[in-house]
Amino acid sequence: MLKKQLLSTKQLLYLIFLLSAFIFIVACKDNRAGEYKETTPSENDSKPSMANPAATRCVNDGYSLEPIIENGVNVDYLCVNPETGFKCEIWKYFRNECSLKP
Secondary structure, X not given: OOOOOOOOXXXXXXXXXXXXXXXXXXXXXXXXXXXXXXXXXXXXXXXXXXXXXXXXXXXXXXXXXXXXXXXXEEEEEEEEOOOOOOEEEHHHHHOOOOXXXX
């Protein structure tokens, strides 16, 4: 006579499924849950990681930068020759599309 199986195939598959789901949930759980810490941006977060090459060229050539502000938002910069007052958008200056020399 055959011994009675401890679990049927259907029950065994169901048990494997439940165990797999439990392991998945535990493994994906964020161990820091409930641990909310409000952070403020550091000084380094507000600075760009790489300098704007057009602005860098303007300043390195001895000119100054003047912000272009639209609706209270800084949208771009002008490269300004402080001696002559000539102004040029920084990327046009970078591409030599305008000159600040008299």
